Amino acid sequence: MARTLTTTLNTAIGDTTRVPVISATCEDHISRYNQLAAANTAQAQSFFSACIASDGSIIRVWVVAGSSPTSFQYQRITSPTTASQWTTWTTFGGASATIALNGACCVSNNGGTLRAFAQHGAGSNELWTWSSTDNGVTWSASPSVVFTPAVGALMRGMASAGNNDLFIQYDVVGGKSMGMTTFSGSWSALAVWPGGIVSGLAGVAVAWDSSTSLYRLVYSTATEIYSFNVNSTGSAWSNQNYLVAATANGLIHQSPFLLKEPNGTYTVTYVDYNPGTITGASFFYPRVRQSTDFIHWSNGYIFQDANNAANLGIVPLYRPTDTTVYMVAQNRTYTRSDYSQADPARYLDMSTAILSYKRTEHESKAATIELELDNTGGAFNSKVGSLTSFAPINIGSSLVLNEGYKTGAAHTTPESVKSATFRMKKVTFERGPSTHRIKIVGVDASYLLDAINHFQIQYAGQTVAYLITEICARAGLFTVVVPGSSTFTQAVPIFILQANRTLRATLNEVCQTYNLRYFIDQDEKVQLREFSVGDASVWTYQPEVGVLSLGTDDEPANHVIVTGAATTNTTTAKVSTGEAYDMTAEKLIGRERIKHVVDLKLTTPAQCALRASSILYQEQRATVAHHINVPLNPALQLHDPLTLTDYAAPKGTGQSGKFRINAMQAEYSAQAAKFEHTISLEGA
DSSP: OOOOOOHHHHHHHHOSSOOEEEEEEEEOOOOEEEEOGGGOOOOOOOOEEEEEOTTSOEEEEEEOSSSSSBOEEEEEESOTTOGGGGTOOEEOTTOSSOBOTTOOOEEEEETTEEEEEEEBSSTTOOEEEEEESSTTSSOOSSOEEEEOOSTTOOEEEEEOOSSSEEEEEEEETTEEEEEEEEBSSSBOOOEEOTTOOBSOOOOEEEEEETTTTEEEEEEEOBSOEEEEEEETTSSOEEEEEEEEOOOTTSOEEEEEEEEEOTTSOEEEEEEEEEOSTTTSOOEEEEEEEEESSSSSOOOOEEOGGGTTTOTTOOEEEEETTTTEEEEEOSSOEEEEEOOOTTOTTTEEEOGGGEEEEEEEEETTSOOEEEEEEEOGGGTTGGGBOOSSSOOSBSTTOEEEEEEEEEETTTTOEEEEEEEEEEEEEEEEEEEETTEEEEEEEEEOGGGGGGSBOOSOEEEEEEEHHHHHHHHHHHTTOOOEEOOOSGGGGOEEEEEEEOTTSBHHHHHHHHHHTTTOEEEEOTTSOEEEEOOOTTOOOSEEESTTOSEEEOOBOOOSOSEEEEEEEOOTTOSSOSEEEEEEEOHHHHHHHTSOOEEEEEOTTOOSHHHHHHHHHHHHHHHHHTTBEEEEEEEOOTTOOTTOEEEEEOOOTTTSOOOEEEEEEEEEEEEEETTTTEEEEEEEEEEO
16 A cells, blocks of 8 residues: 655646755664674583673583583673683582583573572482572572483573573483473472473574563474474473484584563574585584464574584574663674664765665565765765674665655645665766765665575465465565455465575565465565455546656456365365456457466465456456556555546547556656656556
């Protein structure tokens, strides 16, 4: 649907005299992780954990690498830039040479009470805990018992959400199991998960979601990463979901850690370990992925420079005292730098220097912009970054564009709306005897869909809406606006998100199932469209059309046949079929034109008929091809229906009707006094 404009701005667009208003800002929204030099150490790899105390201190614990039994130690880091605090360790009371060498450990902040956990390395192999109520300055002199496993059983993974809880993975006869316990004066009996006994478990991470009263759990089987929702008592485990599927004899995915950030985003880390089985190369790469709903996850990125320095994971921590996310490993720590408008290295208003721009929108591809900036006197030289020097005008930074007009009888009040956001992909200095400019080329956020999918994964029985949201999230596009029609609730029996294929190609395949369309709006939301002949027109153009080109075509099909797979468990039919007809078009041209589509994602006659109807509707729209030149209209979006009414004869064609935008080009030039839209239309 069209963007909402004020009444005065609506009026200004139709005025015979118009004064354009444009503004643009450069905003670097990329989260960058920088190594914290003070935290670079060279200690041996072993199980470790970390949390934030209530005073902002980073509390880190580890099971000391060495001989068995070993020790359990902690450190309290009040100043992350002080190197000595990252190398100073203190042994817990009763934990000197008494701890299981290969057992997991954990530390968490439970509303001001810190609890650290490690496994006794002798006797009954009890799971021990220590507590602190002064932000880790002092700890209980001796441990208390949380849980006693079978003799000789090791804790394979351990995590706490800081809600007086503990999740553990532990050995049992025949394999591994997992469960949780909570503390309310004493530790509850272990609530065992429904997954039974499995062959492998290699780490667990958890965050508490107070809005749903659910634990958000991520765990590793060594070859796979899954998520779960768990209720507050551990009696209900639901919505198990893949993050990473297994690769036969290939990568190991282990040691997950999880953070729920203040904005609600979930950040998960785990280690991609390649033992060299397939490639011959060995590595331990920490990988970072995010989700806004704990269902759909981005493909993320790796910390290659932490290879072999974070073999047992990297802990994401949010430190409120400096509003910074830390990534804490044993031998590397990173701090994350985020966008702030107050930061001149991340924000620039360049509105007054814009000489010209041209932005173009098409179906199924990234929108583009080419913008020229006046750089007289090198005014913006210092605002252009490089691969290693970050500045607002730089590859990957956002270019946010607002368009409008001056309103009122005297055209004195500037009004504009946000019309587009682009990511810069090319920045060029252009200087000559009479020219000193910066040229910026950008694309909208849908360019993220042109990335190659890394890991293959299979989905069974998921809806169209689920698959679309999943594909977009893997590209890092988390806000997907899905219409409420029944089309998006249709189930797809089997769908494979293939490795080494672009996410856009995969998204197009899903959308093609029911002839759906998508685009990225000005807020970088993915907008889905399912066209209907009843869609209301959002704008009417009459005499203000500068150039009008009207055309028709009789090539499209008038009879569509769609064949799908057989209905589940049927014995009477080998396939499912649906058809749609346009008898009016057939009578017009005097012959039948058939289009036959085969799609095995469709499993019922109703789904095939729905697909046939949508294809026929597209064929009907394709019979019309119009082009108009009009004053730039910031309200219009791709796929909006418009009404065109031309002058009657002899001045015009007398044609009128409703049509739909399938491409647009907006152009501004100060020198040429140009501020216009060239719009391509199809039938509505």
